[in-house]
Every structure is written in C-alpha cells, then in structure tokens.
Amino acid sequence: MNRGDERRGTQRAPAIGRSARVLELLAHDGPVPWSRVGPAIGLAKSSTSDLLTSLAASRWVRRAESGFMLGGLLPELCAGFVGTDIDLVQFGLEWAADPVLHEHTVSVQVIQGVEIFCLEVRIGRHVLPLTPRPGSRVQGWHGDRGEPALAVLSEPVLRSTLNCFAGFQGLTSSTRESILEWAAAERSEIGGPQIQRAVNGNDELSLPCPGDRAVLLTAHLPPDAPPANLPDLHQALSTLSTLAG
Amino acid sequence: MQDRHPGTGAWPGLRVPAVGRAADLLQLIADVGRPMRIPELVRESGLPRTSTVSLCGALTEERLLVRGADGTYWLGPRLAELGSATRSTRALGLIVGLLVPNRRNAFFGVQIDTLAAIAADQRAQVQVESAEDDPDRQRRQLDRMLTGGVDVILINPVAALGFEDAMERARAQGVPVVAIDAQTAGAHASVTSDNTQAGISAGHFLARVLSGRGSVAIIDGQPITAMADRVAGFRAAMADYPRIAVVGQVRGMHDRAAGRDSALRIFHDQPEIDGIFVINDLTAYGVAEVIIERGLATRIVTVDGSAKAVDQVRAGGPIIATAAQDPARIAREGAHLAAVLRTGGRMMQGTVLLPTRLITTESWLDYEPWG
Numbered sequence: 001m002n003r004g005d006e007r008r009g010t011q012r013a014p015a016i017g018r019s020a021r022v023l024e025l026l027a028h029d030g031p032v033p034w035s036r037v038g039p040a041i042g043l044a045k046s047s048t049s050d051l052l053t054s055l056a057a058s059r060w061v062r063r064a065e066s067g068f069m070l071g072g073l074l075p076e077l078c079a080g081f082v083g084t085d086i087d088l089v090q091f092g093l094e095w096a097a098d099p100v101l102h103e104h105t106v107s108v109q110v111i112q113g114v115e116i117f118c119l120e121v122r123i124g125r126h127v128l129p130l131t132p133r134p135g136s137r138v139q140g141w142h143g144d145r146g147e148p149a150l151a152v153l154s155e156p157v158l159r160s161t162l163n164c165f166a167g168f169q170g171l172t173s174s175t176r177e178s179i180l181e182w183a184a185a186e187r188s189e190i191g192g193p194q195i196q197r198a199v200n201g202n203d204e205l206s207l208p209c210p211g212d213r214a215v216l217l218t219a220h221l222p223p224d225a226p227p228a229n230l231p232d233l234h235q236a237l238s239t240l241s242t243l244a245g
Numbered sequence: 246m247q248d249r250h251p252g253t254g255a256w257p258g259l260r261v262p263a264v265g266r267a268a269d270l271l272q273l274i275a276d277v278g279r280p281m282r283i284p285e286l287v288r289e290s291g292l293p294r295t296s297t298v299s300l301c302g303a304l305t306e307e308r309l310l311v312r313g314a315d316g317t318y319w320l321g322p323r324l325a326e327l328g329s330a331t332r333s334t335r336a337l338g339l340i341v342g343l344l345v346p347n348r349r350n351a352f353f354g355v356q357i358d359t360l361a362a363i364a365a366d367q368r369a370q371v372q373v374e375s376a377e378d379d380p381d382r383q384r385r386q387l388d389r390m391l392t393g394g395v396d397v398i399l400i401n402p403v404a405a406l407g408f409e410d411a412m413e414r415a416r417a418q419g420v421p422v423v424a425i426d427a428q429t430a431g432a433h434a435s436v437t438s439d440n441t442q443a444g445i446s447a448g449h450f451l452a453r454v455l456s457g458r459g460s461v462a463i464i465d466g467q468p469i470t471a472m473a474d475r476v477a478g479f480r481a482a483m484a485d486y487p488r489i490a491v492v493g494q495v496r497g498m499h500d501r502a503a504g505r506d507s508a509l510r511i512f513h514d515q516p517e518i519d520g521i522f523v524i525n526d527l528t529a530y531g532v533a534e535v536i537i538e539r540g541l542a543t544r545i546v547t548v549d550g551s552a553k554a555v556d557q558v559r560a561g562g563p564i565i566a567t568a569a570q571d572p573a574r575i576a577r578e579g580a581h582l583a584a585v586l587r588t589g590g591r592m593m594q595g596t597v598l599l600p601t602r603l604i605t606t607e608s609w610l611d612y613e614p615w616g
Contacts, residue, residue: 015263016303020323027330050260057258058268066369070331073268078328080275080320089332096588112319119325120332134329135322168280168313 018043018051023060023070031067081110081119083213088120091217091240095122100229100236104219107132109149109206111158111214113165114141114179116149126222129201138200141179148196150179151186152206153214158183161214193234195221205233209241217241266292267300271309271320280317339369339587341580342395344386346403346467348375349500350527351616352549352572353401356425359576360399378467378499380404387411391418397583398422399576402429405470421586425579426572427471428596433586435596436578440471440548443568443601444478444522447546449485450566450603451520454544458488459519464497464507464532466524475548479522492518497528504531512539523547526554526567533563550604552614559609568601572615575599 021041026032032040038048052068055061059073078088091108095101104124109132110117116138123131140147150158162176171179190196198204203221208214217237259265273289274281281289287297301318304310308323343360345353357373364371372395376383380403390398391414398415402408402424412431415422424432427440451461463479466472476494483491492515497507504523508531511518519542523529526549536543544562547554550569557564578597604612 012299013263013267013303015261016267016300016307019264019267020307020309023327027327030330051264054259054261054264058265060264060268064370070327072331073272074324074328074331077271077275077320077324080271080278081325083278088328092332093588117322117325120329133326135324135326137322164279165313165319167315168317168319170314 015051015054019055019060022051022055022068023074026061026068026070030069031064032069033067037068078119081112081117082108082209082215083211086209086211086215086241091120092122094240098236098240100232101219101240104221104233105131106237106240107218107220108209109216109218111140111150111153111161111216113162113169113171114139114146114150115165115169116140116147128220128222132200132202132218132220138198141175142199144178144182146179146182146186147198148186148204149198149206149216149218151183151190152216153183153208155180155184157208157212157214160212193230195230197223205230205237207234207237207241263300263303266290266296267304267309270297270300271304271324274310274318274320280313280315280319282315282317286318339364339367339396339584340394341369341371341583342390342398343371343373344383344390344398344400344402345373345375346378346383346401346499350525351551352525352527352570355572355615356401356576359573360580363577363580376403378403380407384408384411387422388414391415391420395420397580397587399579399583400424400429400432401426402432402469403467404429405468405473406430408432419587421583423579423583423586425575426570427469429469433595434582436575436582437471437596437598438548438570438575438601439598440474440601441478441481443548443570443603444475444480445482446478446601446603447475447522447548447566447568448479448482450605451522451544451546452482452486452489454565455489455519457486460490460492460515460517461520461522462492462511462515462518463494464504464511464521464523464528465494466497466499466528472524475524476522497524499525500527501531501534504528504533505535506531508532508535512541518543520544520546525549526551526564529554529564529567533557536563548601550602550612550614551616553616555604555609555612555614558604558606561606566603566605569604569612569614570601571599 025040038045056063059071061068062071095106107121108119110119118132118134118136120134121132140150195203195205203223204218206216206218208216219233269290287294305312308321310318311321312318360371374386383403388411408429409431421433424435426437428435465476483489493511495507495510497503523532523545526547529545529547532545545564546566548568550567554564554567
C-alpha cells in the first residue's frame with residue numbers, strides 16, 4: 001500500500017473533502033437551504049446540486065422543509081463504536097428526565113484499546129476543568145498506571161478491547177498484560193464504585209454498560225466540590241445504563 | 246431505507262459516486278466493529294483497490310477514519326462529533342401536527358397563525374387538519390399524522406374521550422401529544438384556560454348586573470372538558486344567588502347558527518329570560534342576533550374575549566361580559582410543552598391552566614382582543 005496515495009486522498013477524492021465541508025456547515029447551522037450551501041463551500045450551483053443530491057441519496061444528509069440537515073447515516077455509523085449495547089438517543093432522553101443526573105455532565109465513553117473515546121455527552125450545570133466533548137480522546141495508559149476508567153471494565157471486556165486494538169495501537173502482549181494486571185489490582189484495591197480523579201482534572205464516577213462492548217457511562221464532577229451523594233449518583237447511573245441499552 | 250447495492254455505492258439518485266462509496270466503507274467498518282485492512286475492505290466492499298485506498302486516505306484526512314499503527318482503519322472521531330450534532334439538531338426541523346375542531350372560529354385561526362410563526366422561527370413545519378367538529382374525522386386525522394411521521398402533535402380536541410388508542414400509539418412512537426383548550430383522555434399533557442374560573446367570573450358578574458335576582462339559562466357546547474368546566478363554574482357561581490333561577494340548559498354547537506337555534510328554543514320555552522350564559526363568543530353572536538331582532542333586554546355573558554364580543558360589551562350589550570382567553574398564549578405554551586416532552590423533559594404537572602380575564606364595560610379599555 002502506497003502511503004503517498006493515502007496522503008493525497010482528498011486530491012484523488014475531492015468529493016470527500018467537499019462533503020465534509022457540507023456536513024460541518026449543517027452541523028453548525030442546520031437546517032440550511034440549498035441556496036446557502038454552494039457559496040458556503042465555494043461550489044457552483046450545478047456541482048452543489050449534484051453533491052447534495054448524492055449526500056441525500058446516501059443518507060449523509062436529509063431534506064427538510066426548511067433546508068438540508070444532517071442525516072440518519074451518521075448516528076448509525078456511531079453505533080459502530082458501541083454495537084447495539086447502547087442507544088445514544090435514548091441516553092440523551094433518559095439523562096434529561098432523570099432528576100439526579102440531569103444536573104451533572106454525563107458522557108458515554110468507549111474504551112478502544114488504551115484510548116478513552118467520548119462518544120456522546122450531556123452537559124450539566126457544574127463548571128468542569130475540562131468539559132468532555134464527543135470525539136475527544138484521552139490516553140488511558142501512562143506506562144505504569146492507567147486512567148480510572150480502564151479499571152471499571154471487567155477483565156474479559158478489557159482484555160477483549162485491548163486485543164481488538166492491539167495492532168492498531170501497537171500494543172505488545174507484555175503491555176497488554178501489564179495493563180490487565182494493573183486494572184485487576186485497582187479493582188481489588190478500590191472495591192466498589194468510587195469517585196476518582198482523571199488526568200483531565202475532573203473527578204469521575206464511571207459504570208460499565210451491560211453487554212460485551214467496552215462502554216462506560218461517566219459522571220464528570222468538579223474537583224473539590226461538595227461531595228455528590230455517591231449512592232444516589234451510582235444508582236442513577238446504573239439505571240441509566242440499563243434504560244439506554 | 247433506500248435500496249442499494251452493497252459495495253458499489255450505487256445508491257439510487259447518486260451523482261457523485263465517491264459519496265456513496267464512502268458511506269459504504271464506513272458502514273462496513275461500523276458493522277464489523279473492529280479495525281480493518283485495505284485488502285479486507287476491498288474484498289468485502291467489492292470496490293477497486295485504488296478507489297478504496299483513495300477513499301480511506303481522504304476519509305482519514307477528514308478524521309472520519311483513523312489509520313492505525315498496523316495500517317488498519319477504524320472509525321474516526323469526527324463521526325462522533327457529527328453524530329452528536331445530528332442528534333442535537335433533531336430538535337430543529339421538527340414536523341408539528343396541529344389538529345383543530347374547525348377553521349370557522351377565529352380563535353383557532355389565531356392558534357394556527359401562532360404555531361406557524363413559532364415553526365418559522367424554529368425552522369419547523371406545521372401540518373394543520375380541521376375536524377369540522379367531527380370526532381371520527383379527528384381520530385382519523387390523528388392516526389394519519391402518527392403514520393405520516395410527525396414529531397409532535399397539538400390537538401384541540403372535539404371530544405374528551407375516544408382517542409385513547411391513538412394516544413397509546415403516540416406514546417409508543419415517542420410522539421408527544423399535547424391537548425390545548427380542552428383535555429382529552431390519554432393526552433400526554435394539556436394546556437387550557439381555567440375554564441371553571443371563566444364560568445365563575447361570568448356568573449358572578451351576571452348576578453351582579455341582575456342584582457341577585459331573576460332567571461337565567463345556559464347554552465352549552467360540545468361534550469369536551471372545556472365546555473363542561475365553564476358550565477360547572479357558572480352553576481357554582483349561581484349557587485351563591487338563591488334568587489336567581491337557572492331555568493334551562495340547551496346544547497349549542499359552537500357557531501352562530503347554532504346559537505340562534507338554541508336561543509329560539511330557550512325563548513320558546515322561557516320568553517322572559519333575564520340572562521344567558523353562552524359557552525363561547527361565536528355561539529353568543531347568534532344568541533345576540535335573536536335578542537336584538539326581538540327587542541329583548543336579555544343579557545349575555547360568554548367566554549373567549551374576541552373582538553366582536555368586546556364591541557358589544559363596549560356598546561352595552563346584548564353581550565355584557567366575555568371571559569377572555571388568550572389563544573396565542575395557549576398555542577405557545579402547548580408548543581413549548583411538546584418540545585419539552587420530546588426531549589425527555591418532565592413537567593411539574595400534567596395540565597397547565599391559564600387564567601382568564603373578564604372583559605366588561607369596566608375593563609375593556611386596556612384589553613387587546615384577538616380575532
């Protein structure tokens with residue numbers, strides 16, 4: 001495989017870059033009428049029409065009365081991160097309806113090997129050192145210790161994701177075993193659910209979601225704030241993980 | 246779901262093949278659920294190798310894919326960003342269904358216009374159906390809206406019962422249904438005027454004008470909670486005046502012609518009526534016509550607060566008071582509730598009651614009537 005060919009990807013497939021501009025526009029401004037799209041991305045009318053028609057045909061976008069909006073393909077692709085274990089729309093609805101959780105920032109995080117990947121977040125009323133964002137990634141392993149989120153997973157689930165992403169992230173077998181040993185020790189030491197400090201400065205309480213994917217629900221709390229009612233928060237997260245699945 | 250041929254990006258309507266092929270590749274990786282190498286992508290997608298390499302490179306540049314240390318490709322972070330934005334912008338571009346009893350009554354026209362203005366502001370669509378006061382028709386309209394994929398429904402119901410099955414279907418589909426102006430069984434929430442208060446205030450005012458004595462009649466309306474509450478409120482007020490006799494109650498049907506018919510029936514049985522409580526202004530117009538034609542001194546108190554009723558109040562009768570509703574505010578509150586329910590929010594209570602204001606010769610000056 002020629003790396004040069006990849007690096008010139010958008011030159012050989014310029015439609016991808018243009019499509020990405022359209023998606024970005026709709027993400028910020030949607031719905032956007034057809035007449036605004038061309039000027040916004042620097043395309044002539046006929047090219048804009050072809051592109052939008054194609055994006056709509058393949059469900060990247062959809063047509064509404066008021067213009068084009070992001071389409072159903074994107075949420076479906078996001079399901080690839082979590083499988084069928086969690087419904088991200090239902091997560092948002094249940095978070096909003098929960099009297100305990102809707103005050104707090106709660107995220108759906110996927111452990112991809114040693115990477116903690118934020119897939120969806122609902123923002124609460126507390127100011128955090130770092131507000132998680134969909135698409136944000138945190139390195140979960142620091143050579144001799146890991147982020148608390150890694151230790152929340154069961155051993156089989158953690159092993160599975162480490163193996164799945166071993167080649168992708170260049171994880172040797174000894175590194176994977178070190179991580180598993182560290183996580184086992186952490187679980188043994190911590191015992192039950194605890195609020196722990198993450199590398200980004202937030203305090204976090206994480207629960208694994210049911211199923212065999214490495215998916216967590218995490219409540220992000222401001223550090224040194226008055227302690228949240230841990231049993232209530234844990235119960236609410238536990239209920240949410242079941243309802244959103 | 247549109248038909249497509251897996252691996253060729255041949256989505257019907259596709260003019261830019263790369264767009265469909267990119268969708269196919271990403272969907273393939275999402276379905277498999279792990280990073281994939283180029284040879285595997287080529288084999289599973291059926292795309293030429295050069296196209297696959299170019300597309301993977303382009304998608305990686307746009308962060309829709311990520312390339313791993315071993316040359317495999319996995320879903321990129323931008324998918325999460327855009328996926329989240331898709332879920333967020335679902336609130337915009339909503340399709341709102343509005344079911345009204347009829348289009349004759351300017352009250353409902355104000356609600357239609359209010360909702361249209363809100364929709365324009367929110368970049369939503371409004372679909373309006375008029376039931377022509379027919380419960381069966383309104384039931385069918387509700388069913389059609391649920392089948393047709395509306396996101397929220399506001400219903401001004403023509404009956405208090407009979408929509409329960411449709412309400413259950415709406416719940417199952419996640420479509421909030423908010424009843425406005427009157428309650429109907431099974432609706433997820435309701436916004437109405439405080440119709441009982443309207444009847445009470447109208448009744449006490451009529452009693453005051455009659456100096457606490459005389460005979461009155463009631464013209465009620467469709468069997469919906471709003472009308473029943475108004476009549477109940479009026480009767481509750483009358484109970485405080487033992488020298489006022491409620492001598493008759495007839496059914497009206499919410500238009501001027503029905504008001505005339507009802508008035509004629511009342512005056513046939515009771516030629517010397519001092520006052521009539523009519524459940525809404527539109528019906529009251531017809532009653533007033535009969536009173537004027539016959540040169541009678543009968544006074545009317547009613548509910549709605551429309552411009553024509555206020556004109557009569559200003560002129561001294563036959564309508565001497567109307568308990569004003571705010572149809573625009575009811576529609577706005579209903580739309581707000583529907584939006585809250587759609588996003589999974591909770592309401593403090595299932596029914597929101599909006600106070601009415603009695604418009605009389607003493608209070609019409611600072612009132613801006615609708616219609």
